[in-house]
Amino acid sequence: MWNFGNGVYIICILEVNNIKVKAGVSKINLDVPNFKEIRFKLNGNYCFKDVREIHIGKNTTVVKIKNSMFPNVNLITSETKKYKDGADMLIEEKDKLLNSFYIIQNC
Secondary structure: OEEOOOOOEEOOEEEEOOOOOOOOOOEEEEOOOOOOEEEEEEOOOOOOOOOOEEEEOOOEEEEEEOHHHOOOOOEEEEOOOOEOOOEOOEEEHHHEEEEOOOOOOOO
């Protein structure tokens, strides 16, 4: 948030629609410093088979991921109360299942 004086503030919200992950990376961090709110709406036709863990940062408010994008994820860690920490699926508060990652042999 930036304060421009006279009661004028700007809050930055970042929406991420696509990411690239290098081969061999086993953990990704869904967080971007210096943003009040971050929304990850990943809809690309990519498959990152080496990723085993997805970490959700404290300012991440929306996570929408195609099930096939990260087929081998077996751990979700979260710094926000909105998403369950330590689960093997992406579960939103109040036990709403968002993703159940599944294994794809040839992605």
